[in-house]
Amino acid sequence: MQNFWPSSGFDQLRRNARGWLVPTDDYLRLFLARPELALVPESCDAERALHAALVLQPSRAVTPREQGALADADARANYALFLRFRDALLSAGTLEGYYLSLFRRGHVDIPPLFVDLLAQAIVRNVLDDSTDVYELRAGEMLFRAQRISTQGGQILAADRDVVDLLSETGGLGEIGRLLTQANAPMRALEMAVLAEHNAPRYWQDGERHRFLLDLTHEVRNDLSHGLTLTMTRARSGLGALARVLERWIAHFLGVAVHIRPEPRIDDPAWRWHVGLDTEATALLNDLYEGNAVEAERQQRLLSLFRLDFADPQEMRADVAGKPVYLGLATSADQGVKLKPQNLLVNLPLGAARPQ
Structure with missing residues (x-):
């Protein structure tokens, strides 16, 4: 490695x-x-x-x-x-x-x-022993803010600081900044979507934070006769993020959990949730309490996740065996700043587990 x-x-x-x-x-x-x-x-x-x-x-x-x-x-x-x-x-x-x-x-x-x-x-x-660059790129989301865009049906996460810098300088540093201020044409420097053909480059270029992570989890194909086929992408950025969060929890709390992306919460016995960022926390709280949520806010929800404890006895007795729902959402300007600490202080751990 x-x-x-x-x-x-x-x-x-x-x-x-x-x-x-x-x-x-x-x-x-x-x-x-x-x-x-x-x-x-x-x-x-x-x-x-x-x-x-x-x-x-x-x-x-x-x-x-x-x-x-x-x-x-x-x-x-x-x-x-x-x-x-x-x-x-x-x-x-x-x-x-x-x-x-x-x-x-x-x-x-x-x-x-x-x-x-x-x-x-x-x-x-x-992630020291990980050989999966999709996990490494997803891991960046735990300490670097992202900007979300939609291109050709793909939901893409880009490093916010890099995007802002490139928009100011075109990738040409201070000279580029001056040219931008003068409205001069510049060479555009594109950020690349992490994919199989460029994945090996991550080991050398990952710290430049110029790889986009595709957060599209499912692909829908419209078939004949009005049928629709939905397939989960093997290289889903949300799937990679879920695996990173599983490791994060195990490392700190010593509990094994399984996390998977979910398209919706259809659970009449919904008991516990954790927002992975400020926006998602507020949104899930409103949904849980039955408050009206504007369509614009709902559309900013990037994904829901279902978290299950491998051993329900490690949970609080009143919610043992029940799923914990997680949410990830963007701000009004399409930014995302994960708060991974929420998973460390807000999970329903039993009294015998680290608190």
Whole structure:
């Protein structure tokens, strides 16, 4: 197997006996190299000294006096955020333990960027033995926002940041940005739909996030005599996402579940649901409570999923053996930002399981 997502920091981390990721100095150094903390020509002497000291020993204590000596207010704020993140991560002992603690206590006190960086490293760990690039591309959805489009009957997910950048620059960087502002014609740089013929390229190009994931789960063929044949696609992006979410749950909670995409919920005994994003959470809540849902909101529902526990005894007694329904929806601007933490804090686990 080849390496993927080298910027995730997975190579700078180590696993404990449980398979969870233990932070190291090399992992913390990756944060010090990020634009938010990297030195710039305007950095003052105090900032240069603090940065050098942390690069040498990332876990060293930093005094309030050292922080207060930084001339730039933004630099002081950035270092304060990093040090709070670092200290909490080291105290938790693992990335997974810290990630869980952020959401179980209901108070996330670090920037969304740090949450996504944690998730990226953890998903990289979860998928370390995967050889399926469709799973890897689906795994990106757990830490990178997507934009959804429909082309020729296909539902396609594209990396939001890459789409926005290409729309601004045409793939030509700052020069492209200037040409766009001048309304000059530019060479269009297309993003490729992940398919069998280009799948091997993912191992080298996946971190550029320029592969579209086809989320079309079923294909309908109209036959003669008014008959319609519906077939499930073997390379469904939703199927790949379901497998990633199964692994995610098993890695954190130690429970085996089976997740499959569903076209609808036809269950008069519907008891439990979890939204995979903010929009889906609100939509499922309204549907469950019998509230009216506008047609436009319903059309933004990308997919439903059915989650079943392999062992119903691992569920809460009052819902044991019943399915859990999941939803995935877009925002009004066709964006999707998964919240994989919802599956860790909102599943109906029994008292004997991790809470």
